[in-house]
Amino acid sequence: MLKDNLRIFFLFIVVVFLFILFKNGQIFDLGFIFRNTIYTNKTVNSLLDPSPELQEQYKDLLVENNKLKNLEEENNQLKELLNFKKEKQYNLVVANIINRDPVNRNILIINSGLGQNIAVGQAVVVNNGIIVGKVIDTSVDSAKVRLLTDNFSKLAVKVGDDRRVSGVLSGSLGLGMDLSYIPQEQEIKKNDLVVSSDIDDLIPAGLVVGKIESTNFSQEELFKNAAVSPLIDYNTLGFVAVITSL
Amino acid sequence: MIKYLFLILIYLIAAYFFTVLNLYNYGWQFVQPFLIAALLIYFNVENNWLYYGFALLAGLFIDSLSGVFGLHALIFLFIIFILKTLQLTILTSKNILTIILLTILAFVLFWLIFWGAHVLFGWGIYLFDKVILFNILKTLPINISAVIILHVLFYNFWIRKHGQRQSF
Numbered sequence: 001m002l003k004d005n006l007r008i009f010f011l012f013i014v015v016v017f018l019f020i021l022f023k024n025g026q027i028f029d030l031g032f033i034f035r036n037t038i039y040t041n042k043t044v045n046s047l048l049d050p051s052p053e054l055q056e057q058y059k060d061l062l063v064e065n066n067k068l069k070n071l072e073e074e075n076n077q078l079k080e081l082l083n084f085k086k087e088k089q090y091n092l093v094v095a096n097i098i099n100r101d102p103v104n105r106n107i108l109i110i111n112s113g114l115g116q117n118i119a120v121g122q123a124v125v126v127n128n129g130i131i132v133g134k135v136i137d138t139s140v141d142s143a144k145v146r147l148l149t150d151n152f153s154k155l156a157v158k159v160g161d162d163r164r165v166s167g168v169l170s171g172s173l174g175l176g177m178d179l180s181y182i183p184q185e186q187e188i189k190k191n192d193l194v195v196s197s198d199i200d201d202l203i204p205a206g207l208v209v210g211k212i213e214s215t216n217f218s219q220e221e222l223f224k225n226a227a228v229s230p231l232i233d234y235n236t237l238g239f240v241a242v243i244t245s246l
Numbered sequence: 247m248i249k250y251l252f253l254i255l256i257y258l259i260a261a262y263f264f265t266v267l268n269l270y271n272y273g274w275q276f277v278q279p280f281l282i283a284a285l286l287i288y289f290n291v292e293n294n295w296l297y298y299g300f301a302l303l304a305g306l307f308i309d310s311l312s313g314v315f316g317l318h319a320l321i322f323l324f325i326i327f328i329l330k331t332l333q334l335t336i337l338t339s340k341n342i343l344t345i346i347l348l349t350i351l352a353f354v355l356f357w358l359i360f361w362g363a364h365v366l367f368g369w370g371i372y373l374f375d376k377v378i379l380f381n382i383l384k385t386l387p388i389n390i391s392a393v394i395i396l397h398v399l400f401y402n403f404w405i406r407k408h409g410q411r412q413s414f
Contacts, residue, residue: 001334008294009327012302016323019306020316 081241084129092241106150106174113143117244123203124240131207147234149174156199160192177228194228204246256283273381280304285393301326314369321359325352349393
């Protein structure tokens with residue numbers, strides 16, 4: 001009985017191998033019969049060319065997905081702002097950016113103003129307290145914010161971990177920031193953190209501005225210069241928070 | 247003659263369930279109607295040629311739609327061979343406990359061989375990640391109980407009623 005079993009088993013194994021050989025040798029393909037019976041051309045076409053309803057659904061889902069991603073990002077930023085508020089105990093007014101100045105893209109218009117205690121000179125922050133600009137004009141329900149990258153922007157800052165090095169940060173062509181008036185004897189290096197100083201009454205000290213990108217000095221000049229790169233992309237800002245009181 | 251018609255009917259039912267479950271997806275594609283059918287035929291038919299032939303055709307049906315032609319057929323034949331050898335040597339009894347043991351062994355062997363093929367040759371017919379393993383474990387009791395219940399039903403309601411032995 002065992003021998004019979006073994007014999008039949010090997011016989012069928014040989015049959016399977018013959019099938020495999022035939023199929024791979026393109027003599028015949030058994031699967032062709034099954035595939036054509038079960039999955040007709042109509043089925044295949046319907047899979048390759050989905051119905052208009054499905055395409056419509058796909059578009060709707062794509063829009064919804066995009067919306068949800070934006071909401072997630074906004075939610076994360078708001079959470080960070082909330083943490084920042086709790087940590088520092090500042091009064092923050094969160095405002096949406098409703099427009100940018102058509103002539104100068106570094107001027108933002110936000111949807112909060114005097115009604116929300118916003119005043120000229122107050123600091124505008126995002127995320128965990130990254131300062132992005134200052135309020136320069138207010139009306140009852142809106143305000144103008146000048147980004148730090150604007151040519152006319154000026155901010156007193158400090159550099160490095162010990163924050164002994166002081167300088168003045170100004171915008172550079174709306175693209176980056178320049179740090180000037182750093183005494184020659186002071187040491188600064190690439191990737192040093194730049195934070196706001198305590199000179200301005202309306203701007204709290206220690207708000208992160210950016211990082212040193214490169215330094216530039218010569219023997220003939222009294223002060224050193226450095227290029228500062230912002231930590232976030234100012235072009236993708238959706239909303240900001242204004243520190244109304246310290 | 248009627249027994250061949252009966253075999254063809256079982257084959258068609260298995261093919262129907264195989265197609266439906268694969269189209270339905272959601273883990274139900276891991277239910278193996280063809281292996282269930284092949285085991286039922288094996289347990290209830292004494293003619294070697296019939297159950298080996300059925301296993302061969304059942305395997306070829308799946309192979310014709312899968313990436314590695316011949317693999318399912320070889321595995322089905324191997325499982326039947328192992329079961330038959332066991333029944334001729336150790337598990338000679340034909341009681342329900344033996345049937346349960348052999349069925350469990352068959353399905354465990356089935357997935358072990360596929361896992362082996364995946365690890366050794368990289369044949370990704372089934373990718374054994376966590377989700378798939380969960381689905382396999384979920385459908386394993388369904389597969390096993392399907393064989394046992396159908397076998398018990400057939401044995402009690404058909405064979406006994408018609409006063410036949412447990413064979414065609």
